[in-house]
Amino acid sequence: MTLANTVLAVNDNLPIRTDSPVHSGKVRSVYWLTSQDSRRLIQQNNYDVAEDTPLAVMVISDRISAFDCVWRAEGGLNGVPGKGAALNEISNHWFDLFKQENLADSHILDVPHPLVWIVQKAxxxxxxxxxxxxxxxxxxxxxxxxxxxxxxxxxxxxxxxxxxxxxxxxxxxxxxxxxxxxxxxxxxxxxxxxxxxxxxxxxxxxxxxxxxxxxxxxxxxxxxxxxxxxxxxxxxxxxxxxxxxxxxxxxxxxxxxxxxxxxxxxxxxxxxxxxxxEGNILENSKEGFRQMLLEYFPDPDILLNKDRMQERFSLAKHNLLPQEALMDLSKTYVNIAEKITGKTLNISGNPKQEIIAVLKDEYGLVD
Missing domain, CATH: 3.30.470.20 (ATP-grasp fold, B domain)
Structure with a gap:
């Protein structure tokens, strides 16, 4: 197993049954299910939604976005190992705590895999x-x-x-x-x-x-x-x-x-x-990565000035970061996730195949 294989960098090409185009953002991709599959899952799993509610499979990637750009590193590392699982695990933890405190619900109905949510349309x-x-x-x-x-x-x-x-x-x-x-x-x-x-x-x-x-x-x-x-x-x-x-x-x-x-x-x-x-700021968030980028490139104004967006996109496209930059960020994500949840984070060795298998075998969403 190579380091690059643990990263889910491309998340909009999964064979999930859908009759709509996949919506892919900087980090997450959304697969809107057919009305038949939505109704079937609502009935089978007794989701607390109206029976005609559209559902989607939301797949988080390990891509890293900062300053409106996606960044890659040397050695074919096109994302941050453990990042997607860490973000989902932390969100799941807080949403569960919100329910315990009788706050509002979230859009999440089910968690088939550490990188996947089934969500309701909002x-x-x-x-x-x-x-x-x-x-x-x-x-x-x-x-x-x-x-x-x-x-x-x-x-x-x-x-x-x-x-x-x-x-x-x-x-x-x-x-x-x-x-x-x-x-x-x-x-x-x-x-x-x-x-x-x-x-x-x-x-x-x-x-x-x-x-x-x-x-x-x-x-x-x-x-x-x-x-x-x-x-x-x-x-x-x-x-x-x-x-x-x-x-x-x-x-x-x-x-x-x-x-x-x-x-x-x-x-x-x-x-x-x-x-x-002690008078120091130690970031346990993406902000530390943002600061690293500002220090790494000789003209940080490109990253801060929205009038220079084309230069910024070119900078991200044509510059591979040192691999340790993304591995340091991986440690930040994994460590804070484990601190918050009190559990060891499960990082998949082959996330794409795992996701396809669970959505096919347990949810019937892959032909």
């Missing part, structure tokens, strides 16, 4: 719901330049880099490019204020105004559950991104749920507690 809320407990990243960059208004929130004077904020701040941004909303920049990941969301809640796909309060409540509750659990293993939950959407339950009623992944090293900053108390 109508996404067009907001990247970001919670911040420390001032760092883009918030600190804006603050250090003198900005005190961040997403409509007035920040106090005298804050220092990487310090804990007086309270959890919710700083939303756009999910996708939204056009024609007054005061909202027509760009992906553009900061938005709560006032803009309230005034144009339907444009952000909220079904009713009260659901703006609900998403903030679910974000705060979820953030608190994860932060408290991480504190027990002496890790700091710095900031994170949540996503929300609407689904219908078995009775046909709309409900707001958590979508995508939660509390992972890809969607969050997680700092090591002992290092922080």
């Amino acid at each position: 109508k996404p809320v067009l907001i990247e719901a970001i919670g911040r407990q420390y001032i760092t990243g883009s918030m600190w960059r804006a603050y250090s330049k003198g900005d005190r208004d961040f997403c409509g929130i007035q920040l106090p004077e005298g804050l220092s880099k990487d310090s804990k904020l007086p309270e959890l701040l919710i700083t939303p941004s756009t999910k996708g490019v939204l056009k024609g909303i007054p005061g909202v920049q027509e760009a992906d990941d553009a900061n938005i204020s709560r006032q803009s969301i309230v005034e144009h809640f339907q444009r952000f796909n909220f079904k009713q105004l009260n659901d703006v309060d609900l998403y903030e409540k679910l974000l705060s509750q979820g953030f608190s559950v994860i932060s408290n659990a991480l504190a027990e293993i002496d890790q700091l939950f710095v900031d994170t991104k949540f996503e929300f959407g609407y689904v219908k339950d078995r009775s046909g009623q709309d409900k707001l749920i958590y979508m995508d992944e939660v509390g992972t090293p890809d969607s969050s900053r997680i700092w090591d507690g002992p290092a922080f108390r």
Whole structure:
């Protein structure tokens, strides 16, 4: 078994029965099942959804995306060993904890394999719901330049880099490019204020105004559950991104749920507690890889300046990173997953064949 074989770099070519094109993002691929297979699985497995709910198989890859690019390393290493399994395992752990705490459901109905979810179709809320407990990243960059208004929130004077904020701040941004909303920049990941969301809640796909309060409540509750659990293993939950959407339950009623992944090293900053108390930042998240890229390339502005996207894409396409860069990141993902879950992470030796076998034998989704 070679190192490269343990990596699932291509995840959009599995022979899963579907009558729709495979939707492939930077990390996950989504296979929408036929209506017959969706109904069959709902009935066989007694999923708590309406009987006509479309289902999908969502397969996570081990690809590594940063600064909107996918990165590869020497030696044919086209992803990070263990990354996909780590992200799914961490998300599964938090979603289970959310259920124990009686928070909202998620889009996940079943976990056939460490790299696979069976999910229900949801109508996404067009907001990247970001919670911040420390001032760092883009918030600190804006603050250090003198900005005190961040997403409509007035920040106090005298804050220092990487310090804990007086309270959890919710700083939303756009999910996708939204056009024609007054005061909202027509760009992906553009900061938005709560006032803009309230005034144009339907444009952000909220079904009713009260659901703006609900998403903030679910974000705060979820953030608190994860932060408290991480504190027990002496890790700091710095900031994170949540996503929300609407689904219908078995009775046909709309409900707001958590979508995508939660509390992972890809969607969050997680700092090591002992290092922080000594005045150092030790990242247990993808942020450390991002910082490595900024230091590795002689012109980091390419990675930061959105006006140089074509140069950035070319940089990622034509530069193989040292293999140790992805192996160091693999250690970060695997270690934090095992810390959080308290279990050894199962890294497949041949993930593609394992996925095909389980979806064929146990779910009847491969001809």
